[in-house]
Each structure stands twice: as C-alpha cells, then as structure tokens.
Amino acid sequence: MKEVLMIHDDQLRQLFRREQAKMTSVLFRHFSLQHMEVAEDMVSETFLKATESWRITGIPENPEAWLYVVAKNKAKDYLKRVLLFESRVKEQLDSSDFQPAAEPEFDQQTIADSQLAMIFTVCDPVNPQEAQICLALQILCGFSISEIAAAFLTKTETIKKRLLRARNKLRGEGFQINQLPAPALTLRLDTVLRTLYLLFNEGYFSGSGKQLIRKELCSEAMRLTLLLVENPQTSTDQCNALLALMCFQSSRFEARINNIGENVLFEQQDTDLWNKELIEQGNYYLVNACSGNDVSKYHLEAGIAYWHTVPDAGNKWKNVLQLYNQLLLLEYAPITALNRTFTFSRVYGKEQAIIEAEKLGLHELVSYHTLLGYLYSDIEISQAIKHYQKAIKLTSSSIEKSLLAKELEKLNTKTNEK
Amino acid sequence: MKEFVLIFRSSSNGHAAPTPEQLQERVNWLASIAAQNKLADKGKALSAKLAKTVKPDGIITDGPYTEIKEFINGFVFVRTETIEEAIVFAQSNPILKAGGNVEVRAILTPGEKDQ
Structure with a gap:
C-alpha cells in the first residue's frame, strides 16, 4: 500500500x-x-x-x-x-517601466515560446557554465534547490548562493526575453547546446546520485533540446545531432544498470533492454543533422553512439575509431583519448593499444588505470593487477570500487591457477 | 611547452591517390598526438598539382620542385617540452616508410631571437 x-x-x-x-x-x-x-x-x-x-x-x-x-x-x-x-x-x-499588456496566456504555443526564450536567457554567458546549468534546472526544469544539490553532490547552501549570484547577474543584464534578435540567437545557440549537453551528461555519466534524479536530468535535457529542434529558428544541424546523441545514449539507460544499481559494461548489456524506439528517433535526428557540411562534436559523438547500437559487421570498430580520431582533432578531452585507445585495441589489438595508452600519461585518472588493466589482462597479468589496484586506490565511488575488486579477484584466481 | 612545426617532404605526391589504408594510418598518427594533448594545430595538406614558384623578374615556374627533387606535402604543429619529443612524433609518421622525410623546426615566438 x-x-x-x-x-x-x-x-x-x-x-x-x-x-x-x-x-x-x-x-x-x-x-x-x-x-x-x-x-x-x-x-x-x-x-x-x-x-x-x-x-x-x-x-x-x-x-x-x-x-x-x-x-x-x-x-x-x-x-x-x-x-x-x-x-x-x-x-x-511617467510610469512606463512596468506595464504588461494583458494577463498571461497558457496555451501550448505560448508555453513553448516562453520556454525557448527562457533557455536562451538562462544560458547567458555572463554566468559561468555551472551556474547556467543550475539556473536551467531551477527555472526550466522546476528542480528544488535540494534536488539540484543532490544531483551535483553539493551542499544546498552552495547551490543557493550560486543561484542567487546568477539570478542577480541575469537581472543586471536586463536581457529582453520576449524579443531575441536573430543574430544574438545564433551566437548564443552554441552556449545553449553546450549547457544542454552537460546537463544530459550530468545525468547520464555521473557515477553517483539517485538513479531517479539522474534519469530526470536526462529526460529534461532531451525535452529542452526537442524544443529547440521543433523551432525552425533554432533547429540547426548541431541541435539535431545533439538530440540524436541523447536518444542513442538514453536508449541504453535501462541496460546500463542492473537491478542492484551496479553499472553493466557495454559488452555485457542485455540488448533486449535497449529502447528500440529511442534508437529509431536517434537515427531520424541524425539524418536531419546531416543536411549541410557542418560536422560538430555532437555529430561525431552521435555517430559513435549510433555505431554502438548496431551489431558488428566487420567494420564497426574501424568506423568508431575514425570518429574518435576526428573528435580528438576537434577537441581534446582525456575521456575521448581513453575511449579512442580502447577502440584502437579493437582494431589493432591490445598490444598496439598498450603502446598508445602509455603515451597518454593520465596517471591521475581512474579510467586510465582501468583501461590499462583491461589491456594488460591477457598479456601481462602482473601489470594488469597493478593498474586495477591503482584504480581502486583512486576511485571515490564505492560501486566502482566493488566492480574493480571483482576484476582484480578474477585476475588473482587466474594467476593462482597457473 | 614549446611549439614545433613538422614539415613533411617527399618526392612523390601523397595526396594524389591515397588508399583508405594510407589515410587511416595518417589520421591515426595525427590522432595519437592529439590523444596526448600535444597537437597544437592539425596544419594543412599542400597540393603539388596546383602549385607555382614565383621568382624575380617575372619568372614563374610550374610546381614547387624544378630544382629540388623533394617538395613539401604538408605541415602539422605540435606542442612538446623538448625538440626530442617532437622528433619522436616525426619518427612515427608513415611518410618515412614511403621514402620521405620530416623537418622539425621550433616556432619562434614574436620578438624571440633565434640564437
């Protein structure tokens, strides 16, 4: 009951x-x-x-x-x-500063227009990115301060202060949200897309936080991106690519986590749990995203996510590697470098990939050691063990710790059998 | 960190009809540098077909290679601590296998004296 x-x-x-x-x-x-x-x-x-x-x-x-x-x-x-x-x-x-013409309307169109205008307001570059995300969560997604704090694993007091500062800045800017001129719109669209991208990633990748809140972050990011896609003024190729990426990623939301809350590795996921409808939507928006020659990081990431939804017909990992290569040439990020190296191992084998991996020098990252642990596991067990131990030492997530401990256990058994 | 330019020279035009494998190998090389966050600029590929050399007295010759056998195919900028590190990158470039060579030159910052 x-x-x-x-x-x-x-x-x-x-x-x-x-x-x-x-x-x-x-x-x-x-x-x-x-x-x-x-x-x-x-x-x-x-x-x-x-x-x-x-x-x-x-x-x-x-x-x-x-x-x-x-x-x-x-x-x-x-x-x-x-x-x-x-x-x-x-x-x-002469009191002309505050005269709303009439009472507000709440029809579908007004709501959509208002939310769209609000997205652009919230993503004002006067505020730092993290403040923009907090504002988006509060104003556009209706999250309470404690919910935002829970999502970011931050104290409510910190979030409160951050929001207060951000709102004062917005007010100071006096941004006219009812009439956003077209050039300003295009300029700000980059910031808007980045904020929505980060909002989604916060929900999708953050290792902690309640599953329910994380899911809501993702679906809110998708809802807002969809608003942009549905408006001809903002439905750019990049915007469609971002939505495609979100669809592909969230199609695996259920399969990624097992019933006791642990992350399930991609290889071990039950593909029956993948949401076919979302994959189809992803395909649809990805096609829409390719109307011009624009190849953004959203295109490349959506491309990579697309390949993860199809079975390997022999060329899969080669294609994924190419996309990761392009992505790295566009923008360096440690996680991209690590993912690229994993993909490299799929195409050229683990031994070659170890050479590539050891050049990365990301010794402070848990995933660097997890990757090397994985690559060494069939080649030099003692090295693999060393890296998994290092990863366990570095991680602060208890879920990850237990996952890594399992891998370590497997390797230890293997050594003892020999 | 210092910036170096890697200049690729060879006596054959690598951009004329590269095989998919060759292209893949080149991008892999470039991305490997990018993966170490040491790519400063992916540079440019240069044409050997649409190319002229302009000399004094109104003399214009075809191509870049009337007097030298080797011509520049392209260039890439890297960011490393030392020239030795940049040399390691150069040594793994596929052009060496094809008989070409790579020139490694430090980029002078504005006002820097080359001495």
Missing part, C-alpha cells in the same frame, strides 16, 4: 515540477526578469493552493488546466493591484 502511494507521490512531484517550470517561464517572460520574484510568488501560491485543495478533493481530471486557471487569476489580481497603485500613487509620474 505504501509503495502505491509513493509512486503516486512521485507522479505528482513530476507533474508539479513540469508544470511549475512551464508556468515560471511564461510568467517570467510576461512580467520581465526585473520582476522575477513576483512571478515566482504567483507560481508558488498556485501550487500551494493546488496541494491544499487537491488533498481534499483529489487530483482534478485535467490538473494542468486547473493550475493555469489559478495562475491566471493570481496574475489578474496582481495586475489589478498594480494598476490601482499606478493610478492612485503614481498618477503624475
């Missing part, structure tokens, strides 16, 4: 989160960023009212519509008060 209630609560929490985010975007855009708090008060009052009355009456048949009606009334009341104030107190003054 308790469990049913919990699922129900989770659904309600997700509904609240989603609708809160939509409403916030619409109201922020409507009342301008200078009046953020007014809009946020309206949103929280609306949801407070929903919690109170739904507890008694149950959830209405169309909860979204219910919420919009309440929010609209709150906005109406507020406007009435402001108008009253304006006419009585500021009669003689």
Whole structure:
C-alpha cells in the first residue's frame, strides 16, 4: 500500500515540477526578469493552493488546466493591484517601466515560446557554465534547490548562493526575453547546446546520485533540446545531432544498470533492454543533422553512439575509431583519448593499444588505470593487477570500487591457477 | 611547452591517390598526438598539382620542385617540452616508410631571437 502511494507521490512531484517550470517561464517572460520574484510568488501560491485543495478533493481530471486557471487569476489580481497603485500613487509620474499588456496566456504555443526564450536567457554567458546549468534546472526544469544539490553532490547552501549570484547577474543584464534578435540567437545557440549537453551528461555519466534524479536530468535535457529542434529558428544541424546523441545514449539507460544499481559494461548489456524506439528517433535526428557540411562534436559523438547500437559487421570498430580520431582533432578531452585507445585495441589489438595508452600519461585518472588493466589482462597479468589496484586506490565511488575488486579477484584466481 | 612545426617532404605526391589504408594510418598518427594533448594545430595538406614558384623578374615556374627533387606535402604543429619529443612524433609518421622525410623546426615566438 505504501509503495502505491509513493509512486503516486512521485507522479505528482513530476507533474508539479513540469508544470511549475512551464508556468515560471511564461510568467517570467510576461512580467520581465526585473520582476522575477513576483512571478515566482504567483507560481508558488498556485501550487500551494493546488496541494491544499487537491488533498481534499483529489487530483482534478485535467490538473494542468486547473493550475493555469489559478495562475491566471493570481496574475489578474496582481495586475489589478498594480494598476490601482499606478493610478492612485503614481498618477503624475511617467510610469512606463512596468506595464504588461494583458494577463498571461497558457496555451501550448505560448508555453513553448516562453520556454525557448527562457533557455536562451538562462544560458547567458555572463554566468559561468555551472551556474547556467543550475539556473536551467531551477527555472526550466522546476528542480528544488535540494534536488539540484543532490544531483551535483553539493551542499544546498552552495547551490543557493550560486543561484542567487546568477539570478542577480541575469537581472543586471536586463536581457529582453520576449524579443531575441536573430543574430544574438545564433551566437548564443552554441552556449545553449553546450549547457544542454552537460546537463544530459550530468545525468547520464555521473557515477553517483539517485538513479531517479539522474534519469530526470536526462529526460529534461532531451525535452529542452526537442524544443529547440521543433523551432525552425533554432533547429540547426548541431541541435539535431545533439538530440540524436541523447536518444542513442538514453536508449541504453535501462541496460546500463542492473537491478542492484551496479553499472553493466557495454559488452555485457542485455540488448533486449535497449529502447528500440529511442534508437529509431536517434537515427531520424541524425539524418536531419546531416543536411549541410557542418560536422560538430555532437555529430561525431552521435555517430559513435549510433555505431554502438548496431551489431558488428566487420567494420564497426574501424568506423568508431575514425570518429574518435576526428573528435580528438576537434577537441581534446582525456575521456575521448581513453575511449579512442580502447577502440584502437579493437582494431589493432591490445598490444598496439598498450603502446598508445602509455603515451597518454593520465596517471591521475581512474579510467586510465582501468583501461590499462583491461589491456594488460591477457598479456601481462602482473601489470594488469597493478593498474586495477591503482584504480581502486583512486576511485571515490564505492560501486566502482566493488566492480574493480571483482576484476582484480578474477585476475588473482587466474594467476593462482597457473 | 614549446611549439614545433613538422614539415613533411617527399618526392612523390601523397595526396594524389591515397588508399583508405594510407589515410587511416595518417589520421591515426595525427590522432595519437592529439590523444596526448600535444597537437597544437592539425596544419594543412599542400597540393603539388596546383602549385607555382614565383621568382624575380617575372619568372614563374610550374610546381614547387624544378630544382629540388623533394617538395613539401604538408605541415602539422605540435606542442612538446623538448625538440626530442617532437622528433619522436616525426619518427612515427608513415611518410618515412614511403621514402620521405620530416623537418622539425621550433616556432619562434614574436620578438624571440633565434640564437
């Protein structure tokens, strides 16, 4: 009984989160960023009212519509008060700074437009990347401060401060979110895509954090990217490539983690658990991403992710290696260098790959030693053991530690058998 | 860290009809440097077909190689601590197998005296 209630609560929490985010975007855009708090008060009052009355009456048949009606009334009341104030107190003054034309609308189009505008606002380069991600989670995804802190494994106090600073900066910029000129849009699209990419990766790759929150980070990143893809002004090749990448990656979300929460290596994943529908969507967006000659890192990463969804017909790893090569030439990242070397071993064998791997010099990284441990395991067990031991020493994740200990155990048994 | 340019010379045009294997080998070489975060700039490949040498007195000759047998095929910039490290990269380039050679030159920073 308790469990049913919990699922129900989770659904309600997700509904609240989603609708809160939509409403916030619409109201922020409507009342301008200078009046953020007014809009946020309206949103929280609306949801407070929903919690109170739904507890008694149950959830209405169309909860979204219910919420919009309440929010609209709150906005109406507020406007009435402001108008009253304006006419009585500021009669003689020229008060043109705050005159929202009408009350906000909550139709599909307005919501989509507002959220799109909000994505661009949140990704203002005045704020550092991590602050942009926090803002996105709060304003666009409706995450609470404690949820954001949980996702980043940071103290709530830190997140609170980060958000406060970021919001003040946004306000200071006075960015007009209702009319974003086309050139500014194109310029900022890069930042927007990077933020969404990092948001997704945070959910997909972070070794810790609750599975549910991680999944929500991924699906939120996808929802926002889809908003960009559905708008002709922002649906660039890169944007489509990013969405394709997200589809391919999340198609393996279930297969990646077993029922006790451990990561399942790609090779050992049950391919029946891969989400075929997401793979097909990935293919669709990847084709759309190739309308021009633009080859971005999202294209290359989506290409790599695509190859991981198909069986090996002999040329798979060669193709993946080429994509990793290109990716490295575009942008160096230690993880790309390591993945490239793993792929290299698939094409040219482990011995050749060891030579490549040892040139990387990433001695401080857990995955560097895991890779070398793997490469040495059939060639020189004592070296493999050394690297796995080093990896265990370096990792701070208990899940990874136990996974590595298992590998080490296997190698030790092998040595003893000899 | 210092920057070096690797200049590839050979007496045959490696860009005329490279096989997929050759291309793969070249990209692998380049990516291996990139994987060590030591690629400063992937440089350029140079044509031997659309090429002229301009000399004083209005003399223009075809190709870069009227007097020298070898011509430059391309160049790549690397970032290493020492020239020895850059030499190691040069030594693993596939052009050596094809009878070509690689010249390794330090890049002078603006104002730096070459002495």
